[in-house]
Amino acid sequence: MPDLTRTSAAADLLQEATQRLVRSVDALPDEAWTGPSLLPGWTRAHVLAHLTLNAEGLAGALRGIVAGEQVPMYASQEARDGDIDELAASDPQTLRTRFLASTTDFADAASSIPDERWDSTVERVPGGRSFPAAAAPGMRLGEVEIHHVDMAAGPTHADWTPEFAAIVLDNATAREPGSFHAHATDLDRTWDYGTGGPTVSGQSRDLAWWLTGRGRGEGLTSDSGDLPEMAAW
Numbered sequence: 001m002p003d004l005t006r007t008s009a010a011a012d013l014l015q016e017a018t019q020r021l022v023r024s025v026d027a028l029p030d031e032a033w034t035g036p037s038l039l040p041g042w043t044r045a046h047v048l049a050h051l052t053l054n055a056e057g058l059a060g061a062l063r064g065i066v067a068g069e070q071v072p073m074y075a076s077q078e079a080r081d082g083d084i085d086e087l088a089a090s091d092p093q094t095l096r097t098r099f100l101a102s103t104t105d106f107a108d109a110a111s112s113i114p115d116e117r118w119d120s121t122v123e124r125v126p127g128g129r130s131f132p133a134a135a136a137p138g139m140r141l142g143e144v145e146i147h148h149v150d151m152a153a154g155p156t157h158a159d160w161t162p163e164f165a166a167i168v169l170d171n172a173t174a175r176e177p178g179s180f181h182a183h184a185t186d187l188d189r190t191w192d193y194g195t196g197g198p199t200v201s202g203q204s205r206d207l208a209w210w211l212t213g214r215g216r217g218e219g220l221t222s223d224s225g226d227l228p229e230m231a232a233w
Contacts, residue, residue, distance in 0.1 A: 055102035165204035198224035
């Protein structure tokens, strides 16, 4: 049985993070959606389209579990990418409306999962990477918090709480980012990645931002003098 306490905690944080994102989406003027995001080649509309389709995909997979079916998040990587481009080209009101509906869709689907079904497996694409359903709230939390900053609509990673930053640092283990140690000075806690390597120190939110492959390691120091390079999430 998965750790449902952790799943519930992520769900609580997700509700708060989603509310903040909704406020930013509502406040952004129509003409700003075609402006650049922090992600190369993506406008703000692309980021919100991705967030929308991610919520819809997770919701569909979770509903499949309740129905006893294996439903992947996306039909294929190509379909996922094409759907993002198509939705990003929509008018701002259509994009906002579908995004808001997707947040409700995911919340409803997650609340429908019986405790004994949270250990079911979800596929990202048919035959592709899979993960336990219990990881879905935490994964969605990361999508919302990280891409909220990527939208370049006000909030930055400096607004992240140490609690969320610690979740990013925890989850980075599965991505095998390299061999080093990350020491969060504000939490007095160290994460070990790989075997050996330098110790990178700084505030937890700066470490988390760097681990997602963003920024240049601002606010961080390494006892070797160099920061390992991170791939973007």
